[in-house]
Amino acid sequence: MTSPSIAWFRDDLRLADNPALRAAIDRGEPVIALYVFDEESPGIRAIGGAARWWLHHSLASLDERLRDRGGALVLRRGPAERLVRETVTEVGAGAVFWNRRYGGPEREVDSALKSSLRADGLEVASFAGSLLHEPWTVRTGGGTHYSVFTPFWRACLALPAPRSPLPEPRSILGPTHMPPSDTLDDWNLLPTTPDWAEGLRETWEPGEPAARQRLKDFLEHDLPSYDRARDEPSAGATSLLSPHLRWGEISPFTVWHEAVGVEGAGGFLSEVGWREFAWHTLYHSPDLASENLRPEFDAFPWPPLNPAHLDAWQHGETGVPLVDAGMRELWRTGYMHNRVRMVVASFLVKNLLIDWRLGEEWFWDTLVDADEANNPFNWQWVAGSGADAAPYFRVFNPELQAKKFDPQSLYISRWAADAPTEPIVDLGETRKVALAAYEQVKRAPRTGRG
Numbered sequence: 068m069t070s071p072s073i074a075w076f077r078d079d080l081r082l083a084d085n086p087a088l089r090a091a092i093d094r095g096e097p098v099i100a101l102y103v104f105d106e107e108s109p110g111i112r113a114i115g116g117a118a119r120w121w122l123h124h125s126l127a128s129l130d131e132r133l134r135d136r137g138g139a140l141v142l143r144r145g146p147a148e149r150l151v152r153e154t155v156t157e158v159g160a161g162a163v164f165w166n167r168r169y170g171g172p173e174r175e176v177d178s179a180l181k182s183s184l185r186a187d188g189l190e191v192a193s194f195a196g197s198l199l200h201e202p203w204t205v206r207t208g209g210g211t212h213y214s215v216f217t218p219f220w221r222a223c224l225a226l227p228a229p230r231s232p233l234p235e236p237r238s239i240l241g242p243t244h245m246p247p248s249d250t251l252d253d254w255n256l257l258p259t260t261p262d263w264a265e266g267l268r269e270t271w272e273p274g275e276p277a278a279r280q281r282l283k284d285f286l287e288h289d290l291p292s293y294d295r296a297r298d299e300p301s302a303g304a305t306s307l308l309s310p311h312l313r314w315g316e317i318s319p320f321t322v323w324h325e326a327v328g329v330e331g332a333g334g335f336l337s338e339v340g341w342r343e344f345a346w347h348t349l350y351h352s353p354d355l356a357s358e359n360l361r362p363e364f365d366a367f368p369w370p371p372l373n374p375a376h377l378d379a380w381q382h383g384e385t386g387v388p389l390v391d392a393g394m395r396e397l398w399r400t401g402y403m404h405n406r407v408r409m410v411v412a413s414f415l416v417k418n419l420l421i422d423w424r425l426g427e428e429w430f431w432d433t434l435v436d437a438d439e440a441n442n443p444f445n446w447q448w449v450a451g452s453g454a455d456a457a458p459y460f461r462v463f464n465p466e467l468q469a470k471k472f473d474p475q476s477l478y479i480s481r482w483a484a485d486a487p488t489e490p491i492v493d494l495g496e497t498r499k500v501a502l503a504a505y506e507q508v509k510r511a512p513r514t515g516r517g
């Protein structure tokens with residue numbers, strides 16, 4: 068009588084450097100690879116449209132790779148705690164393994180399952196697969212967590228080096244009888260009426276092999292110009308690894324070890340460090356997407372929402388060329404260059420005086436790399452309410468930013484050649500209004516939430 072091992076896949080849709088999968092294989096019993104599409108557990112944030120598109124293709128790729136090695140993916144949709152337990156019973160599993168998640172609601176699901184499965188006598192183990200350093204291991208001298216990036220990253224670099232990535236399994240012992248599985252099509256993750264995903268299909272190839280290739284190409288061709296050109300949206304100098312990292316198609320350990328020995332990789336790796344910092348911040352402040360990290364920003368006097376302004380911003384119709392180019396790139400491809408993300412976010416929050424949470428929600432729905440930590444963390448960074456945030460008075464001027472980072476208008480003419488040219492607001496006037504509103508924040512009590 069066998070007692071299969073369940074490798075529960077979550078934001079780690081890969082075979083290489085997947086410690087949970089490795090543990091399941093090493094246990095020597097048949098392996099059930101399980102993915103649960105959970106939008107029902109309390110507090111879990113349903114993923115956005117672009118993310119659903121990515122997830123569909125990434126799961127299809129993972130299933131194919133598992134099948135090539137003798138396994139297959141079992142798909143279930145619903146609350147994870149119930150479905151994992153049901154799967155355990157159905158297959159008579161003796162062990163469940165997973166790589167850790169760091170969002171608050173996810174941690175609650177995982178720890179409840181860990182306790183109940185262990186109480187039933189199962190072997191259960193969780194592993195570090197998504198972050199280079201576990202959030203509870205990076206501590207200030209006083210035992211607290213860091214709220215400023217530079218000392219945080221210095222502390223990370225002083226820790227023992229991240230572990231080496233694990234090799235990809237060559238074969239997987241599947242069960243004799245596969246338990247029933249949903250099909251991906253059952254989940255309707257792809258847009259149909261209308262099918263707006265053409266630009267995503269043109270731009271991206273989800274899945275682990277494409278992620279590995281992207282890292283290789285970046286290190287070979289783009290890394291030398293990264294520090295110089297990473298802020299120029301038309302230069303193609305950044306790695307474009309963010310959706311692959313978001314879905315765990317490649318692990319940060321693999322990225323780290325392949326890049327760390329390459330000359331000039333420090334700047335790139337410190338961006339990977341910002342990803343760590345955002346996730347550690349979420350771990351310590353699970354309400355990152357809804358609450359200002361700095362509570363004094365609760366006093367910010369947001370004016371009543373102007374829906375026409377929000378709509379113009381979302382659809383790249385503001386008449387401000389760099390903003391419209393960015394928002395159109397996002398709509399078409401599910402991605403926007405980092406410099407432009409900062410500019411469009413600053414424009415929304417400080418020129419249109421629209422609450423950062425509405426911008427965060429739009430990005431959540433439209434970005435293929437949208438994740439629970441990086442998205443709200445960066446919105447709060449731009450809004451001034453976040454950890455180690457840009458000072459509020461630093462209002463990005465989209466015209467000066469365009470002159471500096473897109474001097475030949477290559478990016479603007481690619482994405483916003485036919486955009487309106489009359490700005491919907493006066494940049495100088497709205498900046499003054501925003502700075503005046505900020506006076507109320509300055510008068511509010513300053514105590515940290517994070």
Ligand SMILES: Cc1cc2nc3c(=O)[nH]c(=O)nc-3n(C[C@H](O)[C@H](O)[C@H](O)COP(=O)(O)OP(=O)(O)OC[C@H]3O[C@@H](n4cnc5c(N)ncnc54)[C@H](O)[C@@H]3O)c2cc1C
Pocket residue numbers: 297305306307308309310312313335338339340341342343345403404405406408409412430434436437438441442443445446449
């Ligand atoms: C308002 C706003 C919202 C954002 N939302 C997200 C999001 O939902 N998901 C997301 O992955 N990134 C987000 N970012 C961060 C950043 O814009 C993207 O990670 C980056 O543009 C991805 O491109 P790349 O992979 O070519 O980056 P590279 O420059 O090649 O960087 C390598 C990796 O480092 C990480 N990284 C880079 N910059 C940051 C950063 N500022 N914060 C955290 N991690 C970073 C990413 O994982 C990235 O893939 C946001 C930034 C802003 C200003």
